[in-house]
Amino acid sequence: MTTEMHSTLGLKESIEQRRAARAFRSDPIPEELLGEILRLGVRSPSGYNLQPWRFVVVREQENKEKLKACAFNQRQVGEAPVVLICCGDRRVGDSDYIESVIQMGMETGGVNEQFANVMREQIPALFEYHPCFENVEAWTNRHTMLAVAHIMIVAKSFGVDSCPMEGFVSAQVKEAFQIPEEVDVCCLLPLGYATEPFKQYGGRFEIDQVFFAESYGEYFEL
């Protein structure tokens, strides 16, 4: 039996109140809530719906300590009740995998025979010519981080804090957690309930500093 979960914060509040938490209480995240956060997090979009993100869910203290050692001993990795090792799998261009995405789409009605053939033709070409990315790792990273963003916002809406982290040694994480060669570690994501010390909000640039009108560098005004 599943209980319907309701978020406690609205979208705007979740975005405004999410902070990168550097310290966590040891309280666990209820299983059902964790499941809901992960389920909603991977509703994130992806090119051709290929969903290249993969996550190792680390909850055992012994494994968190192992991961912390690969992450410059950052305390949040050892403290948070759940740490996700967020990965991108470069094998999503394999034909078997493409067929599995087509199959899923056909079952939900999102893909018909005609579009299936478009996918069979265009996806291998995308990875061969990669006109909009440098290499496949850049492409998988792009998508995985979108899912990570979804997870962080969804988690916050349920009162669960997070900390996206690039402070780790990828080769060490891969070896310690049996991550295949074709899979890259994009970030670590501790999840749980934040405690002090809280970091002061660092601010954000103004809209006109990061948005441009019509061409790069042109002043944008609302």
Ligand SMILES: Cc1cc2nc3c(=O)[nH]c(=O)nc-3n(C[C@H](O)[C@H](O)[C@H](O)COP(=O)(O)O)c2cc1C
């Ligand atoms: C990809 C990425 C990597 C990050 N790596 C770390 C990290 O290794 N350790 C850490 O404490 N914070 C890390 N942060 C958190 C940032 O420092 C934080 O998001 C930024 O200072 C803005 O603060 P806020 O998220 O609380 O608004 C990272 C954030 C991102 C998006």
